[in-house]
Amino acid sequence: MINMAEYSPISGAKIFEAIKDKDAIIMAANVRYVPGIADGLFRAAKDADSPLIIEIARSECNLERGYIGYTPKEFADAMQKSADKVGFDCWALHADHIGIKKGDDADIEDTKKLVKAQIDAGFTSFAIDASHIFNFDGKTAKEELQGNIDATIKIGNFIKEEMEKKGISSYGLEAEVGEIGRTDIRGFIITTPDEAVTYITELNNAGIYPNALAIANGSTHGNIYKNGRIVEQVSIDIAQTKKIAEALREAGLDARIAQHGITGTPLNMIKEQFPRGDIIKGNVGTFWQNVVFNILKVCEGQLYDKIYNWVIQTYKTEGKSDEEIFGKNAKFALKEFFSELNSLNPNTVKAIEAQAYASALLFFNAFNTIGKAALARE
Numbered sequence: 001m002i003n004m005a006e007y008s009p010i011s012g013a014k015i016f017e018a019i020k021d022k023d024a025i026i027m028a029a030n031v032r033y034v035p036g037i038a039d040g041l042f043r044a045a046k047d048a049d050s051p052l053i054i055e056i057a058r059s060e061c062n063l064e065r066g067y068i069g070y071t072p073k074e075f076a077d078a079m080q081k082s083a084d085k086v087g088f089d090c091w092a093l094h095a096d097h098i099g100i101k102k103g104d105d106a107d108i109e110d111t112k113k114l115v116k117a118q119i120d121a122g123f124t125s126f127a128i129d130a131s132h133i134f135n136f137d138g139k140t141a142k143e144e145l146q147g148n149i150d151a152t153i154k155i156g157n158f159i160k161e162e163m164e165k166k167g168i169s170s171y172g173l174e175a176e177v178g179e180i181g182r183t184d185i186r187g188f189i190i191t192t193p194d195e196a197v198t199y200i201t202e203l204n205n206a207g208i209y210p211n212a213l214a215i216a217n218g219s220t221h222g223n224i225y226k227n228g229r230i231v232e233q234v235s236i237d238i239a240q241t242k243k244i245a246e247a248l249r250e251a252g253l254d255a256r257i258a259q260h261g262i263t264g265t266p267l268n269m270i271k272e273q274f275p276r277g278d279i280i281k282g283n284v285g286t287f288w289q290n291v292v293f294n295i296l297k298v299c300e301g302q303l304y305d306k307i308y309n310w311v312i313q314t315y316k317t318e319g320k321s322d323e324e325i326f327g328k329n330a331k332f333a334l335k336e337f338f339s340e341l342n343s344l345n346p347n348t349v350k351a352i353e354a355q356a357y358a359s360a361l362l363f364f365n366a367f368n369t370i371g372k373a374a375l376a377r378e
Helices: 012-019 037-048 072-086 105-121 141-165 193-205 238-250 267-273 286-299 301-315 322-336 346-367 373-377
Strands: 026-030 052-057 091-099 125-129 172-176 212-214 224-226 229-231 256-259 279-284
Touching: 012 026, 012 091, 012 125, 012 172, 012 279, 012 373, 026 091, 026 286, 026 346, 037 052, 037 072, 037 286, 037 346, 052 125, 072 091, 072 105, 091 105, 091 172, 105 141, 125 141, 125 212, 141 172, 141 193, 172 193, 193 212, 193 238, 224 322, 229 322, 238 256, 267 346, 279 346, 286 301, 286 322, 286 346, 301 322
Parallel strands: 026 052, 026 279, 052 091, 091 125, 125 172, 172 212, 212 256, 256 279
Antiparallel strands: 224 229
């Protein structure tokens, strides 16, 4: 008889601490679509003996079911069911991008309601994202970041208090100093080493100790387009990322880098150029959604056409190609067509699982985590 508790998510901190400075990057897979993808990821992680983070963002999964159609409890239950089915034990359930846009009392209280639901659902790791709160008139890094710092401390303390009520002292924590993908007239706005050090120092001084720090380093969430056609994600500023990681170490700070926006980045670039050890967590999200829609195009043509036409009609934008409109907005179809997408032909689900499995093995290889789940079991 399977012991279900054996396959429950473990503390994100346990995985972060085990992999820190071990020449490896933990893949954090965003599972917007569950059938096939979840089983494929867990099966690959088990066969590769690789640690895995399963994550979902506030916009995707919340008390109103976000844009994928799940509450935190429903999503956690679906991931638990998949882990139990596969029999995989070294994974964390991460609440990604717990977005705080204003930081006022109403925003903070609304965020607390979501976080409590995530904790009650069994999430074991959390990413507080108050990066939108930035004072461009600030004269120092601290002045620029103060709103972000304050909001992060409030939610960080709330997480600590709620977890302690459950007798839980270990959980993963990520914070975000720079808004991912933000640009100005000169291009991407890039986090500086001073901003990173100031931010983590202020959080540590308040008793908040993130394992991972998300920075703005030239990446963008989702699919990337140029002249209406999809292109590779190769704008990540690796040199700046190394400088930030070095500055954190020199300041005696324990956080490592969380790399967002990896969809579209060539695997050989990840394997050969990403500074493993400086980067501890690598987010792979839209990639798995692309797997689903590419397979639907072949295996479930009528449903794919129905979804495609709905996306184009609903999100038509002047000056944008249909390819880009679909690639940027197909995620919203996950809730709109929830029933149909969760009632696919079993052979279609098998194809999705097979593709997810094979792709996950390649990512584990590029991130160098094959065989490293054992480190988190020690």
